[in-house]
Amino acid sequence: MAGTYKSYSLEDFGKDLSGLVQTRRTLPDRLAEHDVLVRVHAVSLNARDLQIASGVYPAPHLPPKGIIPCSDCAGVVEKVGDKVDRVRPGDRIVSHLSYNWVYGEIGNAMQKTALGGGIDGVLAQYAVLNEDGVVHIPDFLPFAEASTLPVAALTSYHCLFGFERTVQPGQAVLIEGTGGCSIAALQLSLFAGARPIVISSSDDKLLRVQQLGVPADDCINYKTIEDWESRVRELTGGRGVDHTIEIGGRSTLPRAVSCTAPGGCVWVIGPVSENEQSNADLAKLILYSQAVVRGVVCGSRLLFEQMIRNNVKNVLTPIVDRRFAFDDAKAAFQCLESGKFFGKIVIDVA
Numbered sequence: 371m372a373g374t375y376k377s378y379s380l381e382d383f384g385k386d387l388s389g390l391v392q393t394r395r396t397l398p399d400r401l402a403e404h405d406v407l408v409r410v411h412a413v414s415l416n417a418r419d420l421q422i423a424s425g426v427y428p429a430p431h432l433p434p435k436g437i438i439p440c441s442d443c444a445g446v447v448e449k450v451g452d453k454v455d456r457v458r459p460g461d462r463i464v465s466h467l468s469y470n471w472v473y474g475e476i477g478n479a480m481q482k483t484a485l486g487g488g489i490d491g492v493l494a495q496y497a498v499l500n501e502d503g504v505v506h507i508p509d510f511l512p513f514a515e516a517s518t519l520p521v522a523a524l525t526s527y528h529c530l531f532g533f534e535r536t537v538q539p540g541q542a543v544l545i546e547g548t549g550g551c552s553i554a555a556l557q558l559s560l561f562a563g564a565r566p567i568v569i570s571s572s573d574d575k576l577l578r579v580q581q582l583g584v585p586a587d588d589c590i591n592y593k594t595i596e597d598w599e600s601r602v603r604e605l606t607g608g609r610g611v612d613h614t615i616e617i618g619g620r621s622t623l624p625r626a627v628s629c630t631a632p633g634g635c636v637w638v639i640g641p642v643s644e645n646e647q648s649n650a651d652l653a654k655l656i657l658y659s660q661a662v663v664r665g666v667v668c669g670s671r672l673l674f675e676q677m678i679r680n681n682v683k684n685v686l687t688p689i690v691d692r693r694f695a696f697d698d699a700k701a702a703f704q705c706l707e708s709g710k711f712f713g714k715i716v717i718d719v720a
């Protein structure tokens with residue numbers, strides 16, 4: 371149908387994903403002054419997209435019904451509004467989570483304009499984005515790989531390079547799991563000359579971690595080694611790690627704190643295991659370890675541009691494990707939920 375395009379929308383929120391439906395939308399006749407029409411080529415999924423679709427997203431803001439899901443896309447600018455000067459038609463770009471977050475730390479203020487949560491996202495053949503919410507990508511980077519950068523990679527980059535205590539050569543970094551943020555953190559740690567120690571539920575995934583350059587001794591299966599925090603301490607000569615990219619929440623945070631060196635940083639980015647229970651006395655653990663515990667949300671657009679400039683090619687070679695056709699987007703969400711993937715899941719749009 372001329373003038374229309376395929377899109378997804380979240381008509382309802384629930385675990386069975388029945389609210390995730392394909393619809394058709396009409397291309398805008400005119401763009402607002404600072405808007406950009408993007409032909410979307412690839413969308414990558416984050417745990418956040420599943421949490422929003424399932425109605426369990428922990429942000430202090432409820433997504434409106436009918437919203438277009440997902441925040442991370444790569445594509446080509448097709449048209450621009452009258453006052454746009456950051457990009458031109460034909461430019462290859464990726465989306466940034468929130469066009470309101472250009473620099474610095476703005477906390478939850480950006481949630482209301484976060485793609486696929488506060489405002490319409492990008493799981494569609496076209497997306498209308500504010501010019502402040504797009505970032506150029508280098509020609510060598512394929513769309514599928516580029517689409518994995520806006521949330522997962524940027525959040526890990528923010529933790530390891532965005533604050534005063536940046537990761538240093540020789541430091542130990544605890545990486546929890548093998549999903550999007552974790553694999554980006556692993557690659558960034560190796561790039562910095564640090565030593566990633568990785569925990570995963572799967573020996574097969576740990577083999578893939580070894581192929582990325584992590585010695586077998588630094589790979590721990592957290593299902594078979596229940597007190598993995600003791601093993602992490604042992605591996606670091608009793609001292610503990612200098613950084614943790616903390617994604618687990620209740621089941622991992624107390625353990626991560628307890629195997630952190632004095633002054634080491636626990637970068638808390640997510641509660642992926644929120645359903646699990648813990649009776650740990652977190653305050654005591656923080657006190658005894660003398661760890662610095664800091665919550666980190668995604669990253670500003672300027673930080674994102676810095677990350678892409680500092681290259682992506684040999685540092686972050688995004689790992690796209692599973693690809694789905696646009697019409698099979700629901701299967702992509704289900705794959706994310708199953709945990710049967712390594713790194714990232716991408717939906718090919720064009």
Ligand SMILES: NC(=O)c1ccc[n+]([C@@H]2O[C@H](COP(=O)([O-])OP(=O)(O)OC[C@H]3O[C@@H](n4cnc5c(N)ncnc54)[C@H](OP(=O)(O)O)[C@@H]3O)[C@@H](O)[C@H]2O)c1
Binds near residue numbers: 550621638
């Ligand atoms: N703060 C932010 O801005 C921000 C940005 C991105 C993500 N997040 C949050 O960070 C978390 C991860 O996001 P993601 O997109 O990277 O997720 P993802 O790609 O879906 O990966 C989730 C990973 O969690 C691991 N995992 C699950 N339970 C675990 C446990 N008990 N211990 C250790 N690892 C466990 C799994 O690793 P194995 O399969 O190897 O066991 C899995 O690979 C989510 O909670 C998400 O909401 C926050």
